Amino acid sequence: MNAKHTVAKVRRPEVRFQEQIYLIEVWKGLVITTRHLLVNLYRHLSVALGRGGPAGSVTTQYPDDPQVTAKRSRTRHRLLKREDGTPRCVACMLCETVCPAKCIYIQAEESPDVMVEKRAKTFKIDLGMCVFCGYCVEACPEDAIRMDTQFIAFPGMTRKDLIWDMPELMGDVKKDPKPVKAVDPLGPAAS
Amino acid sequence: MAKLVKFKLNGKDVEAPEGQLVIDAAKDQGVEVPHYCYHPGLGNPGVCRLCVCEVAGAPKPQMTCRTAVKEGLDVKTDSPVAKRAQASSLEFHLANHPLDCPVCDQAGECHLQDYYQRFGLYKSTVREDKRHKEKRKDIGTWVMLDQERCIQCTRCTRFVDNVTKTHELAVFGRGDRSVLDLYPGMRLDNPYSGNVVDICPVGALTDKDFRFSVRAWYLDRTPSVCTGCARGCSVEVHTNTKRPWHTGGRRVARLKPRYNPEVNGWWMCDEGRYGYKSADAKTRVKGSSVLGTDGQPAQLTPADAAARVAKELRELCADNGPEGLAFLVSASLTNEDLFALKALMKRLGVPLSNAVLAPGADQLGEEDALLRRKEKVANLSGAAALGFGVTKGPEALKGKVWGAWTVGRAGHGSWIGLPFTLWQGANAVRGSDTARWVLAGAHWTETDGTVVNFSGRVQRLRAAVPPLGESAPAWAWFGSVLRALGGAFPHDDAGSVFAALSAAEPAFAGLKFELPKDGVLLPKGRPEAATA
């Protein structure tokens, strides 16, 4: 029999009176901001004066400055190719099976090459759902899927933009990181 | 029954009938001995040598599929000698095996994989190159052969030799050059060819229809009964609902026979096996409708449809008399459906003889001595047991009726022009679109209920998937029209209908909805009319 899927109801916190009158919450937020300001001011001063201690935080000017990630960070997926340019993937669906985020979608078909036998007709990964655990890379018996490191610039304007198809995963179609335009908070120059 | 004798199994004293195969006696005791060639339906040639175990007094490990139980026998299936013998046998099987598991449909339900994990786990000592043979050989309508994966257990050749007696397959050559192949000039296209895929313990024979669609581990399995003919083979309905993209949205992925010694043994026919496709076919009727004055169908909600059909029937019955309403019903309907139909007819005052259940021309087909019956409907005996006539065709009613309510069968077109025409069913058929009213019926894979096969055995259908769209089982439609007419029908599942049925119908007296898995015979035996 089919497993009956039960949908867990998530209880949202209710908006209390204290939150509704707004002023108390604004005040609480200001306290947090001020605490960060003072702590960082203290830390930066302390380092600058040679007294050591933990370094203060710095805001990265992303995307003008590159984001720095760990050397071995797991980022976007890449489908590898055979020497003749066809994908190594044989659509065994082990990555789809192991994926804890259930964000891999494969459809299989007959391969024209009898020695390959089976291949992926479609292979999609929803990077918006992926948790970048790397299990898919571990599971693959064909070394057909790997993950790049330090490549985090794959923004999209819709959730659909984050679903990558085979050509993009194989690198045949570039998913160019769309440069995020610096937006002037005051709007277009009113001069 | 042979007399019981005592023997020792893994040091324990156990009893078994004298002469029983040790492998079966061990299975009865819950001890599994690995095996490929032995199949209870196909005999024990002893070619795979995997079931070797230690037998006290024998100089070498003995095959448990060729050793009979006798008084004082002392068998060890898990001694170091037995285990080593089994692992070595398995290594020999895998010496030339390609290990294509990533592209092999059998993965997940493969006896090589399972046995390696449970009885193998050796370090391979084979250093030689593997032998290559033909891969992807299209050998029949439904079956694809991979000669490299074949382990020469000869189950399939024994199936075509002893069960279908069609002799298409054989193992040719010797030693590591032996290959499974077709006899020259033949193709595997007998009406039971799909069974070789089930009995192949490895992925050498795969199902072309199922090939590469779903991985075995994604499937849900529901025990049910094939409604393809009056045999009513026990089947398992395998459904893929969690990852619909693998089957392009089709929910039912395949059927497999389910062992039932009383009905179908281990087998089923190809017609039944591939008949599942109607469940998700384009012809499915998903919603109910009524033809408007402009000749275009207008959609109806189920409640609306039942209420309006009831209103129209009440008026027509009052004006023209209820004897003028004919019910043309497929005898594949379950007992619950027919019981509800009976109640509806009684309420309307329509005589039972106005129901036609005899199979139409499109419901008759081929018959053979193995399984297939010529009546391609599942519940002729059930209909007869419920008091319906099952031999009379619709001809007798022609010209005498003002209304025709057709359920799940073709030929509705011949009733065009009557004041009341209704067609109800799961898949649109020839003539179904000519009816004024259309009620969406559930497919048999979506239906809970009971059917009675030609020999009078009652078996349980189980819904593997919920009804598509707004379709509903026939008993629910009859019940809601009956309620709209002011009658009582206090049931909202098939089990409750069956409880009322077994209380009201003497032929079903004492039966419970939770039938044993092999089904049971009708307490009073098969009704006479169904044999005609």
Ligand code: SF4
């Ligand atoms: S990294 Fe993890 S979550 Fe992301 S696709 Fe691979 S298995 Fe799924």
Ligand code: SF4
């Ligand atoms: S595990 Fe590897 S070969 Fe299998 S489907 Fe995923 S990428 Fe393809």
Ligand code: SF4
């Ligand atoms: S038959 Fe298929 S699944 Fe089984 S071991 Fe061989 S390749 Fe793997």
Ligand code: SF4
């Ligand atoms: S013999 Fe009849 S019941 Fe059995 S599988 Fe074939 S069609 Fe279905």
